[in-house]
Amino acid sequence: MAGHPRVVSVFPNRGHPLHTTRSWEFLGMEEEGGRVRPGSIWAKARFGEGVVIGNLDTGVWPEAGSFRDDGMGPAPPGWRGICQDQQASDDAQVRCNRKLIGARFFNKGYLATVGRRQQQQEVNPASTRDTDGHGTHTLSTAAGRLVPGANLFGYGNGTAKGGAPAAHAAAYKVCWRPVNGSECFDADIIAAFDAAIHDGVHVLSVSLGGSPADYFRDGLAIGSFHAARHGVTVVCSAGNSGPGAGTVSNTAPWLLTVGASTMDREFPAYLVLDNNKRIKGQSLSRTRLPANKYYQLISSEEAKGANATVTQAKLCIGGSLDKAKVKGKIVVCVRGKNARVEKGEAVHRAGGAGMVLANDEASGNEVIADAHVLPATHITYADGVTLLAYLKATRLASGYITVPYTALDAKPAPFMAAFSSQGPNTVTPEILKPDITAPGVSILAAFTGEAGPTGLAFDDRRVLFNAESGTSMSCPHVAGIAGLLKAVHPDWSPAAIKSAIMTTARVQDNMRKPMSNSSFLRATPFGYGAGHVQPNRAADPGLVYDANTTDYLSFLCALGYNSSVIATFMAGAGDGHEVHACPARLRPEDLNYPSVAVPHLSPTGGAHTVTRRVRNVGPGGATYDAKVHEPRGVAVDVRPRRLEFAAAGEEKQFTVTFRAREGFFLPGEYVFGRLVWSDGRGRHRVRSPLVARVVNTKKKHISIA
Template identity: 80%
Template sequence: MDREFPAYLVLGNKKRIKGQSLSPVPLPANKHYRLISSVEAKAEDATVAQAQLCMEGSLDKKKARGKIVVCMRGKNARVEKGEAVHRAGGVGLVLANDEATGNEMIADAHVLPATHITYSDGVALLAYMNSTRLASGYITLPNTALETKPAPFMAAFSSQGPNTVTPQILKPDITAPGVSILAAFTGLAGPTGLTFDSRRVLFNSESGTSMSCPHVAGIAGLLKALHPDWSPAAIKSAIMTTTRVQDNTRRPMSNSSFLRATPFAYGAGHVQPNRAADPGLVYDTNATDYLHFLCALGYNSTVIGTFMDGPNACPARPRKPEDLNYPSVTVPHLSASGEPRTVTRRVRNVGAEPAAYDVRVREPRGVSVSVRPSRLEFAAAGEEKEFAVTFRARAGRFLPGEYVFGQMVWSDGAGRRRHRVRSPVVVRVGAHRTS
């Protein structure tokens, strides 16, 4: 999200490095403190790896006392690193990302003045520390910055696809705000959640799925209030097909290293609640859809009957798993020989009546995509239409087994009130399975 809590590390050479923190106290601006790496402060009985990560007991009090200690992110909790520095007598913590966590900075309520910096800034800091015998600096008090750029981008800890259990269904579905979220907090623990923290707060900065899920649950609740007749699948479709895949610089969303992210990182995209309230079309599903899906996956009626009421006999010719009426389209087994693979979808008009939608496809690299019909005309709200999407691999345009990405958009025209019903398209070419 486009909000940060910047806390600056001001170096002895007057360079300022922006990090993030919610530490309640700064280091005095008129006093510079010696900067040392955690490896320099290694305790005699600790390994270099333990000291680098500022594991508990890995720092020598004589070496760390009165200094700002630079620790690497990884393994133990970020706030535990600050406590390790605090117990060793350090006055401040600089938490530097490794290459894998890249540019993701998280604001934590550390027990001492601290700031969390990016990998590239960590490299620059190390260069400064190696350039002088008396590296020094201080850490400023955090503040709040709004409309930061780029935003959103994917957190390093966010789970990613492909779906290894059912590859015909794209996972994740969507992404939502989940880093440094201001949330109500229990009075039974300190803001770090660890036993050594005796502080008590009403609100805290939290990160993770436990923060992004409430955002989506709230959106789903609002949509149900606006549209009481919508099924859970229709609500899910509205959320997925109205997302954004660009950040606030109008560039494709990136990962924590600022490399271009894919639907395996963000699913259909980043949620947009206002657009989800008026999606135009929805991909709905019913019990029969899921019966066909389970049958296509190899479940028999006996197994299905243990958790599904009503008719559960598999049809003689069940649909393919990828024919489940999902708001995304994934074809994980497209033949490299050019043999076509067709999936079907149906949409229901929940917008204006009458309405007409035309399709536009951004094809995955090395794959041709055709949609029939390419225009859907609805005479009334609630009317459903079905369409087929056919995929063919283009010879020599792909790497065998590689996943490639595109999108399919149904649009009902131009102007501010137009609907854009967008679905991510994921294809894997050259996999052995073709059925």
């Protein structure tokens, strides 16, 4: 098969894991009380009317209020999608309407992998119905209707809404019951991309991924290439493997890759100690302890069962705790390895009265409100260290956990989530990834009726809305925004939409300080990409960095793929396209990308020049001047320093030259700067991250300034 002239490549059918009410107000699209100003992108886009947003995920729960169709118009002209569930029983069948206009499932790759026994365990193996909740949550975040009174156990009460609430939605189910940690397989992912392209989707939200791989061996990269070629904007999650360097996935340049950060809503639940010290945490626990009754506190390490290791007990792995030691007490567990809610279940099964979940050092200040099965609260690393020290020093220490509540205007916000995967891009370091960050912590959105809010087998609770965290949640925020941009600018390419989102982002929090990471240290573009998304500004970016299929094919040439293979990759089923002629001299960093990364800068001061071009998408002629914030130890020269556009639609080219300053850099260290094109009237500031690394052949590990 691999030798067939029309076969691009043969690679394993890899599996991939799956990686609201307040967030849109936090992003400035509405004001308190739901008021939408004329300058909001919602007003300009008519809330996404006429756009179709699809997702590749676990399916959809069609009965969710987010997918009702009252007041919706018909599907847009040219829509060819279907509701596929003809083989399902009446109860399981997904019925489409004017809101949910498409529903398909893809399971051949999954079924070929799992075997007959696992197939029999799968619920609804021939249905788009979502039995997990992940797909319903992400699709409603991107395109859900307005649903008043949305909450989880009374917390976060408000009107749920998607980014493009008037857009049509389509669900493509590619993820099933997990097998060895994977739910979504390449064969099904590629088939779903092909179907979505055929159906007429405008934007695809894809909250899944795996470890970075060569683009020709990555089903998501291949499928999204074809989507971009047909004008479909594909938005992907960056992954939840942070905060380590080089963990970002979905690194292809034709994708819009999204990291996750916090917003200004919290669900505080305090641990009150017997010395009257109050430690602030967060929780969405429905169950509560009697008011002001103190319970003995014990560290999970001290509550170790006879057959458990110290590490297992410390992490509250199921079955690792001694019931006699735990009964009636509040147990302090440490974050890591197993799911946060699983730790609470381990304490609950051992007879504990409550749980305090303390962050490990890597998680820092990132605390997440979860729907625990027992009274619980999640505290920071620093507070956890203090608490555990207090328990060691105090005999029979005691305390109680207060009832959670909803609090707004938290500061600082946003800051990067610890779990959000980080750059550099290990496949092509010349392309900065992730591209952008968006809210991804404690996001409230629609949920399935077939799983509890923890998503675990022991949870028999059922909810209409659920709060979830991950880059899976930030991804559909940006997909919804991309849908709005498509409604405002229907002629824009996926690359132009990406550029508008990236170049208008901000890198400051709500205290007007540089965005931080979960340890409250200064974050970098390896965490947030171009910055935190600003939807209203993205509708009027001034300039865009555009790219087309030819640009991406030339980028692949620069990676060393030959012309005939690239032509086959492009043609797919053989649609008559000629062989792409690879340019004689091209480097990956010359792709017309909205950020600039130079990972191989000479330590001897040699110049490294890259070229970019921008198109004026303003209302008329304009003049832009360049301002450079140089990376530490690197000189940056932009030529020309001024771009004069006579009319809208005109393109201009410029170069950016990097030189290492001898004695001012650490070899092998990544440093960051910024290029800003401004039209001088304060209206448009077109920002691009600059990333540079001076080569050090002796140094193997990654260093980040």
